[in-house]
Amino acid sequence: xxxxxxxxxxxxxxxxxxxxxxxxxxxxxxxxxxxxxxxxxxxxxxxxxxxxxxxxxxxxxxx
Ligand SMILES: [Zn+2]
Numbered sequence: 001x002x003x004x005x006x007x008x009x010x011x012x013x014x015x016x017x018x019x020x021x022x023x024x025x026x027x028x029x030x031x032x033x034x035x036x037x038x039x040x041x042x043x044x045x046x047x048x049x050x051x052x053x054x055x056x057x058x059x060x061x062x063x
Contacts, residue, residue: 005057006057007033007055007056007057008055008056008057008058008059008060009035009041009042009053009055009060010042010044010053010054010055010056010060011041011042011043011044011053011060012035012042012062013059013060013062014035014036015036016033016034016035016036016041016055017033017034017035017036017038018032018033019032019033019034019038020032020033020034021034021035021038021039021040021052022034022038022039023038023039024040028051031052033052033055040052041053041054041055
């Protein structure tokens with residue numbers, strides 16, 4: 001049986017869908033992942049400004 005890797009948003013801990021966000025208007029490359037509701041992953045500050053977080057493959061510890 002093939003193991004399906006579940007991805008999570010590192011900022012909010014929600015599961016991540018393997019589809020681009022439904023709405024993406026900021027003029028930057030469209031990310032490959034989104035929240036299950038179609039929203040981009042939570043924004044994090046990077047060298048280039050706020051960008052959607054990169055998904056991680058284990059549930060983050062958010063306490
Ligand atoms: Zn999130």
